[in-house]
Amino acid sequence: MKLSNTLQRRVIIEELRKVKSHPTADELYQLVRQRLPQVSLGTIYRNLELLSEDGQIQKLELTGKQKRFDGNIKEHYHMRCSNCGCIVDVEDKEIDAIHDNLQVLVERNGFDGFRLELIGRCSRCGNT
Amino acid sequence: MKLSNTLQRRVIIEELRKVKSHPTADELYQLVRQRLPQVSLGTIYRNLELLSEDGQIQKLELTGKQKRFDGNIKEHYHMRCSNCGCIVDVEDKEIDAIHDNLQVLVERNGFDGFRLELIGRCSRCGNT
DNA sequence: ATAAGAATAGTAATCATTATTAAAATATTG
DNA sequence: CAATATTTTAATAATGATTACTATTCTTAT
Ligand SMILES: [Mn+2]
Ligand SMILES: [Mn+2]
Ligand SMILES: [Zn+2]
Ligand SMILES: [Zn+2]
Numbered sequence: 001m002k003l004s005n006t007l008q009r010r011v012i013i014e015e016l017r018k019v020k021s022h023p024t025a026d027e028l029y030q031l032v033r034q035r036l037p038q039v040s041l042g043t044i045y046r047n048l049e050l051l052s053e054d055g056q057i058q059k060l061e062l063t064g065k066q067k068r069f070d071g072n073i074k075e076h077y078h079m080r081c082s083n084c085g086c087i088v089d090v091e092d093k094e095i096d097a098i099h100d101n102l103q104v105l106v107e108r109n110g111f112d113g114f115r116l117e118l119i120g121r122c123s124r125c126g127n128t
Numbered sequence: 129m130k131l132s133n134t135l136q137r138r139v140i141i142e143e144l145r146k147v148k149s150h151p152t153a154d155e156l157y158q159l160v161r162q163r164l165p166q167v168s169l170g171t172i173y174r175n176l177e178l179l180s181e182d183g184q185i186q187k188l189e190l191t192g193k194q195k196r197f198d199g200n201i202k203e204h205y206h207m208r209c210s211n212c213g214c215i216v217d218v219e220d221k222e223i224d225a226i227h228d229n230l231q232v233l234v235e236r237n238g239f240d241g242f243r244l245e246l247i248g249r250c251s252r253c254g255n256t
Numbered sequence: 257a258t259a260a261g262a263a264t265a266g267t268a269a270t271c272a273t274t275a276t277t278a279a280a281a282t283a284t285t286g
Numbered sequence: 287c288a289a290t291a292t293t294t295t296a297a298t299a300a301t302g303a304t305t306a307c308t309a310t311t312c313t314t315a316t
Contacts, residue, residue: 111248120239
C-alpha cells in the first residue's frame with residue numbers, strides 16, 4: 001500500500017508543486033522529461049493516479065477532455081479563463097462564503113453536493 | 129449556413145427529443161440505428177455538433193469523458209447521480225433562485241459566470 | 257431537369273488514457 | 287550484506303471517444 005520512493009515519483013511531485021498551471025498529464029510529462037529524458041508517459045499517468053489516491057496531490061474534476069492535476073492539496077476553487085482556457089486558483093473569502101451558502105441550499109433541496117466552476121478572464125488575457 | 133433537411137438529421141432530432149436520458153453520441157447512435165440501420169456513427173457526431181451550434185439541441189457541459197446531449201433547449205440544471213452516473217433534469221424553483229443569487233455574487237467578485245453541477249441520487253437509486 | 261452544394265456511409269486517423277510485460281529498481285528478510 | 291520478494295519502470299500495444307477524409311448519394315436552387 002505504501003508507495004515506494006522512486007526518482008520518477010519524486011520528480012513528478014516536485015515539478016507539479018513547482019508550477020501553478022494545473023497541468024495535464026502530457027504537460028507535466030514535458031516538464032519531467034527535461035530532468036528525466038527517459039521517463040515514459042505511462043509513468044506520469046500511473047503516478048498521478050497513485051499520488052492523488054494517496055492524497056499527495058489533487059486530481060481536479062473539471063470540464064474539458066483532459067484531466068488536470070494540482071500540487072496543492074488544500075480544497076480551493078478554480079476559474080477557467082474563457083479566452084485562453086487556462087485554470088487559475090481562486091483565493092477569495094467571498095467565494096468561500098458562497099460555497100458555504102450553496103452547500104446549505106443544495107442540501108436543503110435534497111442534493112448531496114455540487115461542483116462549481118468559475119468562469120472569467122485570467123490576468124494575462126485582461127478583462128475586456 | 130442553413131442545414132438541409134435530411135432523413136438522418138430528422139431522426140436524430142426526433143430520437144433525442146423522445147428520451148429524457150441526456151444520451152451520449154453512441155447511446156443515441158443505438159437508438160437511431162434501430163430506425164436507420166445504415167446510419168454511421170460519424171453522422172451522429174457531426175449532426176449533434178451542427179444541431180447544437182444551430183441551437184436546435186443542447187450540448188451539455190458536464191464532467192465526465194463523454195459529451196452528452198439534450199433535446200430540451202431551455203436552460204435548466206442537471207444532477208448527476210452519484211450511484212449510477214445518470215444525468216437527470218432538475219426542475220426546482222429554489223435552484224433557479226440559487227442560480228440568480230450565484231450570478232449576482234460571482235459577477236460582484238469579478239467573474240463572468242459559472243457552471244454548477246448538482247450531485248445526488250436519482251429516483252431509481254434511492255436516497256440512502 | 258440540371259447543376260452546384262451539402263450530407264452520407266464507410267473508413268482511417270487522432271487524441272487521451274489504460275493495459276501489458278520483461279527488465280530494473282526498491283524494499284524486506286535472514 | 288546477500289538473497290529474495292515486491293514494486294516500478296520503459297516501451298509498447300490496446301482501448302475508447304472523437305474527428306477527418308473521401309467517393310458516392312442526396313438536397314436545394316435554378
Ligand atoms: Mn489550484
Ligand atoms: Mn436536461
Ligand atoms: Zn486567459
Ligand atoms: Zn442513479
